[in-house]
Structure formats: structure tokens, C-alpha cells
Amino acid sequence: MSRDFLRKVWSLIYEDREGGDAAAARIGGKVATELTLVDIGFIYGAAIDLSEGQSFGHAQRVAYIAQEMAVGLEMNEDEIADITLAALFHDLGLISVTHELTELSSSPETELLVNHARDEVEDLTSQVRTGNIQKVAELFIQHVLNGAETAEGLPLTPEVVRLIRGHHEHYDGSGYPDGLRGDDIPLTQRVLTAADCLETAIAGAGERGHTPEFVRAEALQLSGKQIDQITSRGLVDATQNVRFWGIFTGGQLGKQLISRLPQERVAVTYSEIATFLDQLIFQVDGKSPYRQHHSWNVARHCYQISLELGLAEDLSSALGMAGLLHDVGKAGVSNQILDKPKWLTGPEYELAKKHISHTLKVLSYGSGLFNDLSDWISGHHERLDGSGYPNRLKGDQLSQEVRIISTADVYDALISDRPYRKGLDASAAVRFMEGKVNRYFDPEVLGALGAVIGSSVAD
Ligand SMILES: [Fe+2]
Ligand SMILES: [Fe+2]
Ligand SMILES: [Fe+2]
Ligand SMILES: [Fe+2]
Numbered sequence: 001m002s003r004d005f006l007r008k009v010w011s012l013i014y015e016d017r018e019g020g021d022a023a024a025a026r027i028g029g030k031v032a033t034e035l036t037l038v039d040i041g042f043i044y045g046a047a048i049d050l051s052e053g054q055s056f057g058h059a060q061r062v063a064y065i066a067q068e069m070a071v072g073l074e075m076n077e078d079e080i081a082d083i084t085l086a087a088l089f090h091d092l093g094l095i096s097v098t099h100e101l102t103e104l105s106s107s108p109e110t111e112l113l114v115n116h117a118r119d120e121v122e123d124l125t126s127q128v129r130t131g132n133i134q135k136v137a138e139l140f141i142q143h144v145l146n147g148a149e150t151a152e153g154l155p156l157t158p159e160v161v162r163l164i165r166g167h168h169e170h171y172d173g174s175g176y177p178d179g180l181r182g183d184d185i186p187l188t189q190r191v192l193t194a195a196d197c198l199e200t201a202i203a204g205a206g207e208r209g210h211t212p213e214f215v216r217a218e219a220l221q222l223s224g225k226q227i228d229q230i231t232s233r234g235l236v237d238a239t240q241n242v243r244f245w246g247i248f249t250g251g252q253l254g255k256q257l258i259s260r261l262p263q264e265r266v267a268v269t270y271s272e273i274a275t276f277l278d279q280l281i282f283q284v285d286g287k288s289p290y291r292q293h294h295s296w297n298v299a300r301h302c303y304q305i306s307l308e309l310g311l312a313e314d315l316s317s318a319l320g321m322a323g324l325l326h327d328v329g330k331a332g333v334s335n336q337i338l339d340k341p342k343w344l345t346g347p348e349y350e351l352a353k354k355h356i357s358h359t360l361k362v363l364s365y366g367s368g369l370f371n372d373l374s375d376w377i378s379g380h381h382e383r384l385d386g387s388g389y390p391n392r393l394k395g396d397q398l399s400q401e402v403r404i405i406s407t408a409d410v411y412d413a414l415i416s417d418r419p420y421r422k423g424l425d426a427s428a429a430v431r432f433m434e435g436k437v438n439r440y441f442d443p444e445v446l447g448a449l450g451a452v453i454g455s456s457v458a459d
Helices: 002-018 022-028 037-051 058-072 077-088 095-105 109-113 121-126 133-152 158-165 187-209 212-222 229-238 242-249 253-259 270-286 294-308 313-325 328-332 346-353 355-363 371-378 400-415 426-434 443-458
Strands: none
Touching: 002 022, 002 270, 002 294, 002 313, 002 371, 022 270, 037 058, 037 077, 037 095, 037 253, 037 270, 037 328, 037 355, 058 077, 058 187, 058 229, 058 242, 058 253, 077 158, 077 187, 095 109, 095 133, 095 270, 121 133, 133 158, 158 187, 187 212, 187 229, 212 229, 242 253, 270 294, 270 313, 270 328, 294 313, 294 400, 294 443, 313 371, 313 400, 328 355, 346 355, 355 371, 371 400, 400 426, 400 443, 426 443
């Protein structure tokens, strides 16, 4: 099932990027049986949470609090669905501003972002130690505008887009982007804001946060500022019983969220899945100017090298998907590291290496569909002589799939500009890699890469 799913999604992404496959168009119209929109929201939300230094699962817990509140406030089915889905994607626009934010503020972006739910723009900019405060404020406003714009290009309803845009409006008028006040902010919007503020506070408080008393104190603080009394009351009511906390801290949030949503709101077609994943990767690659299109380039090369080596279409497609997703965990590596114009220090390098485990965590929300890719992805920085990471695998311990993805990865890194050096041209990159054959790279895979590049140059 997994291979079939990966092949379908890959063929749609590949067709979209490279053009022309009639079979892909037929697959595109079909509803996927393997994943729902909630699963996609978990994957997407996890990457966003990483980028803002949130505790893992923030977006899904916000969705759960908001959904429980919506039910308690007797909202209708559509409103409950809109709130739940908007919560999963609420900070969709954040990754797009972290590069500039880091350049301007001199504080790690995660320090500024982790508590941004309840802050006014002035609170946020007051945390900036040095830098252009006005521009930092503009970037915070930009994150909701970018989020709404991105959401418009995704298969989400206009109401979900509106909720994403308004997730920092505050009842007292101190929010953004429109500075709405009072009942000009719809109740659905206030519920989302309340859930976002509360989850951030709970995560910050650790175990102490998991009690109705803690929520009551928080709700009181938010009341009259970020939210109104009705919403504040809704927060307290939704979190009073033991059942709430059992689900909140348990591992079954997805099931719970879906159980309250109409089937037609969570069904996704294969094309829609392809659109979501492609957009997520586009955003993560765009996080740093030095990584633009990296994942797509690696994906394309993985796929083409595999075909060149005579591997089956299914396996080649799975390798294409592995290439596409291999660095999604870079969302969780600070721009202070990604954009650093010098070699990384030891501790910085250790943080950068964590992108592998971040990637695996994000993909763990894929209902097992990406499990086949885990070993290949976790091996993409391993080298034949055992000098790679994270497991210092050696020789035969590197499968052919790992050899393919690591070769494609290094090749794209070599031809890309980095903060500290210009990119090489294609033939110089291959020559460089040939100098490391059998030490780092497999000769057969490297030969296939050479053939793939040769034919694309000839085209
Ligand atoms: Fe936000
Ligand atoms: Fe949030
Ligand atoms: Fe990597
Ligand atoms: Fe990479």
C-alpha cells in the first residue's frame, strides 16, 4: 500500500514540475484512502512547530482545545471543522519570515516566536536586543498575511484562510493584522486565539499546566485582552473533565479530531496531497536563500539515478519521495545556523545534525506510509568509509537506496552557493565526487549520476 501511495503522489509532483503524464492526471482526481486532511495537517503542523521552537505537537493540541471549545459553545458542524483545520495550519506563514527575522533581530528566531501567540507587536519587538524594530514588527504582521496567501493556494476553504489570517487579532484591539476589536472579531476566531494562547502557556508550564486550575488562571488573564468573557468561559468549560486531559496528553489526538469532522471535510485527493507536500517542501527549502529548490533537485536526481540503474518504477518513485522529504526537518534548524556565513562550531554542527531526527518525527505522522523511507532518509549523511552521521554506518551497511540519496544530496550541495563559497559547475562537482569514490560514494551510483547529468546537459 505504501509503495502504491508513494508512486501516485510522486507521479503527480513529478508531472507538475516536469510536465506531461496522462496517467498522473487520472490518479489526481481520486480520493486517497490512505491519508486524511487531518493527517496532512499533523505533518504540516509538526514542521511549522519545529520552525518556531514550539513543543512537538503544538498545532494538533491547539486543534483539540479549539475543537472541544467549539463543541461546548454549540457551534455548527462547519464551524467546528473550520476551526479544527485552521488550528492545524495556523502558523503556515511563519517559515517564510524566519530568515529575515534572524537577520534583523540578532536573537534566535525561536526565542521570538515560541510565545508569540499572546503578544502584541510591541511585546514582540521589545524582546529584540538589537536591530530594526519597525521591520521586525512588520515581519510579524507579514507572517499572518503570508500564511493566508499560502493557504489560498492550498485546498482549504475561504473560512479556514480567514481564520489563519486573523489568528492574532485581539479582543481589546491590540492584535494584528487589522487591529479588529470586540465583536468585530468572530467567535470562531476568538476560539482559535484562545486555544493557541492556552496551549503555549501549558507547554511552557510543563506538568503544572495540565490542570483545570491552571487553565482557569490563564483564562482569567486572557479575558478582556486577547479574548472576551464568553471565550474565556469556553476555555474553562472545555478543560474541566478528566476525559479532556486523558486525550490531551495521550497519543490519539488524530482519531479524536476526525471523529467530530464530516467525511467530506477530511477527504483529500492524491493531487491535493501532492500539492500540500510540495508546498511544505517549497517553504522549508525557502527558509534559507542557500537552500532554494534543494529538496526538489535531490528528489529529481534520486528518481532519475534509480531509473538509470534499472530499478523498478515503484522503487524509483519511492526514492524520489525520499529525496523530496529528506530535509523537511531543516524547518527545525535555526536560521542562525542555516545562514551562517562561516563554518559551524561544534555545538552548532550538532544542532544542524538533528535535522535527521526532526525529519523522521514529522514523517511519523504519515500513518506508516513513509516508514519505508525512514532508513534511507536517516542514512543520507552516511559515507562508505564510516565517516558520516548519525550512525557512522560503513560499507555494506549502506543500502543501495542510501547510496543513491547521499550521492544526489552531496551533488546538489556542491553545485549550490553556500554562505561561505560559490557553487561548482556540474562537471567540476562530479570530478570532485569522483575523487571520493569508494571512500564516500558508490562508483555505480556515481556513474549513473554522471549519465543523468550528461543527458540533461545534452538536452
Ligand atoms: Fe502566529
Ligand atoms: Fe501557535
Ligand atoms: Fe540533510
Ligand atoms: Fe540535503
